[in-house]
Amino acid sequence: MKKSRIPQTIAPERFRRGSFTVSAEGSIVVSTLPADFSREKMEGIGRVVLSALSSARELGTPFTELAADYAGLEIRARDLAGGAIVFLTPGEY
Amino acid sequence: MPVTAHARSPLEVSNAKSADCGPLAPHENGLDTTPLRRGGRKILIVDDDHEFLDAYSRIIARLSSRPEVRTASCATRALALLEAEPFDLLIADLRMPKIDGFQVLLGARRRFPALKTVAITGMGDQQYRARAYASGIDLYTEKPTTPNEIRLFGECVESLLEHGTGDGGFRGIQSKSLMDLVQIECLSQSSSVLRITRGSLEGRVWIQNGGVIDAETQDLRGEEAFKHIFGWRTGHFEFLPGEPGRERTIYSSYESLLLDSAQTLDEALAVEGDPGADGAGLCRELQPLATVRGVESLLLVSGPGRCESWGVENPEDFAGWMHRVLREFRELGELLKAGPLRAVEAAGPVRGVVLLAEGGRELMAGLDRKLSARTIRNAGRELASHLDKA
Numbered sequence: 001m002k003k004s005r006i007p008q009t010i011a012p013e014r015f016r017r018g019s020f021t022v023s024a025e026g027s028i029v030v031s032t033l034p035a036d037f038s039r040e041k042m043e044g045i046g047r048v049v050l051s052a053l054s055s056a057r058e059l060g061t062p063f064t065e066l067a068a069d070y071a072g073l074e075i076r077a078r079d080l081a082g083g084a085i086v087f088l089t090p091g092e093y
Numbered sequence: 094m095p096v097t098a099h100a101r102s103p104l105e106v107s108n109a110k111s112a113d114c115g116p117l118a119p120h121e122n123g124l125d126t127t128p129l130r131r132g133g134r135k136i137l138i139v140d141d142d143h144e145f146l147d148a149y150s151r152i153i154a155r156l157s158s159r160p161e162v163r164t165a166s167c168a169t170r171a172l173a174l175l176e177a178e179p180f181d182l183l184i185a186d187l188r189m190p191k192i193d194g195f196q197v198l199l200g201a202r203r204r205f206p207a208l209k210t211v212a213i214t215g216m217g218d219q220q221y222r223a224r225a226y227a228s229g230i231d232l233y234t235e236k237p238t239t240p241n242e243i244r245l246f247g248e249c250v251e252s253l254l255e256h257g258t259g260d261g262g263f264r265g266i267q268s269k270s271l272m273d274l275v276q277i278e279c280l281s282q283s284s285s286v287l288r289i290t291r292g293s294l295e296g297r298v299w300i301q302n303g304g305v306i307d308a309e310t311q312d313l314r315g316e317e318a319f320k321h322i323f324g325w326r327t328g329h330f331e332f333l334p335g336e337p338g339r340e341r342t343i344y345s346s347y348e349s350l351l352l353d354s355a356q357t358l359d360e361a362l363a364v365e366g367d368p369g370a371d372g373a374g375l376c377r378e379l380q381p382l383a384t385v386r387g388v389e390s391l392l393l394v395s396g397p398g399r400c401e402s403w404g405v406e407n408p409e410d411f412a413g414w415m416h417r418v419l420r421e422f423r424e425l426g427e428l429l430k431a432g433p434l435r436a437v438e439a440a441g442p443v444r445g446v447v448l449l450a451e452g453g454r455e456l457m458a459g460l461d462r463k464l465s466a467r468t469i470r471n472a473g474r475e476l477a478s479h480l481d482k483a
Binding site: 015041044045048051052055056059060061062063064065066067068069070071072073075091 | 407410411414417418421422424425426428429430431432433434435436437438439440441442443444446466470473
């Protein structure tokens with residue numbers, strides 16, 4: 001395989017599309033993400049998502065959907081009875 | 094500086110009663126199923142019950158006058174919307190947490206005397222009804238539940254809209270600035286005590302034979318107290334009988350006192366950027382952000398203790414939440430190597446929000462809960478652009 005001569009630009013990591021479900025306790029229930037996407041990363045995402053959703057509920061503003069828009073990734077989560085289903089979509093940058 | 098007092102006239106009571114069971118409109122049921130078309134009239138509905146809010150919006154938007162309907166799920170947002178754009182009619186549920194419908198209606202009526210007001214309630218209560226009409230509310234009605242009640246409700250709203258413009262006459266609200274009140278009393282050489290209240294605050298100005306002789310509020314007295322009271326841009330007033338034995342602490346003429354107070358107030362306003370009465374107005378920094386489609390509330394934190402808000406019920410709590418959420422997602426982005434965080438968006442049954450961070454500032458925009466994810470995303474981009482320019 002020939003090496004690309006195109007100069008590399010500094011860019012966020014490339015992500016692959018997929019989703020996972022996190023329980024209200026923060027454990028990963030099921031995932032369609034590739035195996036190289038670590039469980040720790042999924043748990044990290046789940047923790048932040050659940051924390052944002054539960055703290056908003058405590059303020060009397062429940063959210064059913066939450067999205068974080070990064071330059072290289074979109075994290076979109078949907079509330080599932082205290083847990084969440086999280087979709088990861090590579091961003092356009 | 095409008096200071097208002099109620100002086101409801103029989104004329105107004107009569108109008109309110111006729112609106113309560115007004116004549117039938119020419120169309121049979123007051124509703125129309127043809128596609129929505131804007132008719133120029135604007136109605137704001139405030140109710141913490143989202144199902145009712147949706148139902149009312151649909152019912153009212155289909156009236157033959159095709160009014161434009163805006164909704165708010167809490168009093169704070171309703172008052173912010175009223176400050177931001179003109180409305181012809183305000184419909185408020187009387188039972189709401191924190192600030193109830195009465196307070197919203199009365200506050201709105203004082204501030205916008207031409208605004209028609211409708212109180213709706215889930216439970217019929219004669220005392221509530223009497224209180225509503227005595228307060229100057231145009232229509233008191235129970236929440237319609239049957240098709241017939243819905244038809245009557247629609248007709249009442251239509252009737253109020255029809256009488257909303259050009260009918261002249263007295264509406265029973267007296268709205269005067271403090272300057273007007275003092276001038277009237279002094280020019281007529283009266284002796285009276287002007288009692289002014291603004292929320293829990295109370296001030297008194299003693300007028301003796303056409304001159305201001307004393308003023309008092311909280312722990313202030315004399316000219317200082319007068320200038321302090323003069324800074325209250327809204328409130329209630331009443332004239333009490335004069336107190337001839339009152340000790341004189343003010344020796345300036347009323348003209349120079351008013352001039353001096355007005356100048357002090359103008360200077361204070363120029364410094365603070367006039368955030369509006371009761372904090373419901375928009376500061377200059379938030380004005381361009383409020384023009385973005387769907388934006389109903391704003392919270393901008395520019396640094397420690399520097400927080401501007403518009404239409405946010407508990408800004409400090411939300412500022413803390415916004416800061417925590419943005420920080421956690423930023424840290425998550427670093428962990429994932431996902432690139433810079435552009436925005437955090439959330440949607441729910443109460444409202445949608447967009448969180449942005451730019452140049453050390455954090456912004457939370459509350460959005461109409463009916464907006465689609467795409468519209469929320471677009472609003473976020475537009476807000477980011479405004480924030481970037483500011």
